Amino acid sequence: MKNLIYGMLLLSFSCVNQGTQKTQTKTNQIEDKNVSLEKHAAKVMDILIRKDFAALAEQIEMGQDLLFSPYGYIDTTSAIRFSKEKLKQAATQQQKINWGEYDGTGDPIELNLAEYFDKFVTDKDYLKCGANPINETTAVGNMVNNLEEVFPGYDFIEYYCKGSDKYSFMDWGALRLVYKVSDDKIYLVAIVHDQWTI
Numbered sequence: 001m002k003n004l005i006y007g008m009l010l011l012s013f014s015c016v017n018q019g020t021q022k023t024q025t026k027t028n029q030i031e032d033k034n035v036s037l038e039k040h041a042a043k044v045m046d047i048l049i050r051k052d053f054a055a056l057a058e059q060i061e062m063g064q065d066l067l068f069s070p071y072g073y074i075d076t077t078s079a080i081r082f083s084k085e086k087l088k089q090a091a092t093q094q095q096k097i098n099w100g101e102y103d104g105t106g107d108p109i110e111l112n113l114a115e116y117f118d119k120f121v122t123d124k125d126y127l128k129c130g131a132n133p134i135n136e137t138t139a140v141g142n143m144v145n146n147l148e149e150v151f152p153g154y155d156f157i158e159y160y161c162k163g164s165d166k167y168s169f170m171d172w173g174a175l176r177l178v179y180k181v182s183d184d185k186i187y188l189v190a191i192v193h194d195q196w197t198i
Helices: 002-050 053-057 084-091 113-120
Strands: 066-069 081-083 097-101 108-111 155-161 173-183 183-196
Touching: 002 053, 002 155, 053 084, 053 113, 053 173, 081 084, 081 097, 084 113, 097 113, 108 113
Parallel strands: 066 183
Antiparallel strands: 066 081, 097 108, 155 173, 173 183
């Protein structure tokens, strides 16, 4: 009888231990992924600051596109998307691209790639301002943030620069890097700029 009870206790302990190990393994995997995403995001931010479009193109999954959105609400009908090759091509040209409409006026956003970066990617020192934890946002404006609807299940890292007293903190800015993680590979799928809108 004692042996039976002892055996049952051992079996119970073993099951609990296996469950704990599985939970710990999953936690470690999430932590490893998060560290990888944070490192990748810092690398991408450096690429963006330098406007190294060839290096940026290498962050795009083969056969897929990189989406750009000037505002927090991603208009999937007008958002510009570049494949690896199209991004490299656009970097060598001065051709104006229609990126959507300016908030407030509705005027077309007609800028070449470098000009777009100046206005909607490197408009603030986002790397210095710092990043939020993965999949967390600080930026709250009067425009709907539909990132999770457009990219369900994807991870993102938001770099956020808070506003100043001078402008009643309405001159804040945010840049969100959206990622796809597949087979331990990390691909950049979107660069979403956000700011206070009228």
